[in-house]
Structures are given as structure tokens and as C-alpha cells.
Amino acid sequence: MKISRRLRSISLLLALLLMALLLTTCGGLTRSDKPVTHTWMLMPLEHSVQGSSSEPVTSVVVSVVVVPGLDTDRILTLSEDAELNYFAAARWADHIPEMLESLTGRTLQASGNFDVISNHVGGGHEDCDLRLEVQEFFAFSGAPGSAYEVRIVFGGQYSCRSGKSKPIHVQASIPVYEDKMSIIVAAFQKGTDEVMTDLLANIP
Numbered sequence: 001m002k003i004s005r006r007l008r009s010i011s012l013l014l015a016l017l018l019m020a021l022l023l024t025t026c027g028g029l030t031r032s033d034k035p036v037t038h039t040w041m042l043m044p045l046e047h048s049v050q051g052s053s054s055e056p057v058t059s060v061v062v063s064v065v066v067v068p069g070l071d072t073d074r075i076l077t078l079s080e081d082a083e084l085n086y087f088a089a090a091r092w093a094d095h096i097p098e099m100l101e102s103l104t105g106r107t108l109q110a111s112g113n114f115d116v117i118s119n120h121v122g123g124g125h126e127d128c129d130l131r132l133e134v135q136e137f138f139a140f141s142g143a144p145g146s147a148y149e150v151r152i153v154f155g156g157q158y159s160c161r162s163g164k165s166k167p168i169h170v171q172a173s174i175p176v177y178e179d180k181m182s183i184i185v186a187a188f189q190k191g192t193d194e195v196m197t198d199l200l201a202n203i204p
Contacts, residue, residue: 075139
């Protein structure tokens with residue numbers, strides 16, 4: 001009798017332990033200790049100068065490439081020791097080259113002076129070609145604990161069928177005084193606006 005009771009007690013205890021294990025496992029499917037990843041987006045330049053209706057509209061193909069290390073959707077940081085890293089749990093809405101190609105094209109279109117043609121439709125009908133290389137697009141950090149500085153640099157070439165051609169070099173540096181993701185992204189937006197303003201001023 002005593003052995004039988006003891007066996008029943010052990011069986012009950014094992015059943016309770018198994019149930020507790022199953023509940024813990026199922027709970028792990030709906031809960032996670034990983035931080036939520038926030039997705040951030042940059043907008044095209046809002047205050048574009050509209051061309052008058054009498055001015056001809058230039059059709060242009062825009063293409064954007066990046067230097068090694070920047071083909072990512074991560075929001076990058078660069079240390080003074082040249083270590084490339086990224087902010088945890090924060091991403092751009094797309095990879096940097098695709099995001100900036102779209103942003104550049106929409107900015108040109110919004111200016112009223114350009115008709116942007118997709119470079120995926122075969123080409124051959126555009127007046128001009130804008131090729132950009134993103135050389136810097138990160139938050140630079142100096143000594144540990146110091147503030148960030150958002151750095152954006154575009155190089156490239158603007159060339160047209162008429163024969164005119166112009167090298168492109170535009171850049172922006174925006175200091176960031178708060179280690180907060182929304183503030184850092186706002187600095188990227190401000191820097192991108194400055195670069196787009198200079199770009200519009202540099203292509204006829």
C-alpha cells in the first residue's frame with residue numbers, strides 16, 4: 001500500500017512538472033526578451049522650388065550605388081577607429097541604396113524641373129543621367145560617450161545627351177547632442193534635406 005501511494009505521488013509530481021514545462025514553452029512562443037525593432041523612413045525634400053510652366057522639363061534616369069559596408073538597411077555608426085557598427089533594434093525602411101535612389105528621384109520630380117524615368121524600363125529615352133555614389137551615410141562617434149555626428153556624402157556624375165556633364169559632390173554634417181533614436185533619425189533627415197538642396201542647385 002505504501003509503495004502504491006508513493007508511486008501515485010511520484011506520478012502526480014511528474015505530471016505537474018510536465019505541465020509546468022509545457023506552459024513555459026508555450027509562453028515563450030508569444031513573449032520575447034529581444035527588443036522590438038523600429039523601422040525608420042526618410043522623406044524627400046519638402047520645400048522644393050517649383051519650376052515655371054514655361055521651362056522645359058528634363059527627363060532623367062537616377063541610379064544610386066554605395067561604397068562597401070553601406071548596402072544594408074541598418075542605421076550605421078562609425079567609430080574614430082573605423083569600426084562600422086549599427087544601432088540595435090533600428091532599421092531603415094529599405095536598404096540604403098534603394099531608399100536613397102527613391103528619395104532622390106522623388107525630390108527631383110517634386111522640383112517640377114525633372115521627369116524621373118526608372119532605370120529598370122530599358123532607358124534610351126532620357127535627356128540626362130544622374131549617377132550617384134553614397135560614400136558616407138552613418139552616425140560618426142568619436143571618443144566613447146561623446147555625441148554623434150551624422151555624416152552624408154554623395155559623389156557622382158550628371159551627364160546629358162546635349163554633351164553637358166558635371167561632377168557631383170554634395171555633403172552634410174549634422175551634430176547630434178542626444179543619444180536618442182528619434183533625434184538621430186531627425187539628424188539624418190536634416191542632412192539628407194541639405195544634400196538634396198545642394199544637388200538641385202548643382203544640376204542645371
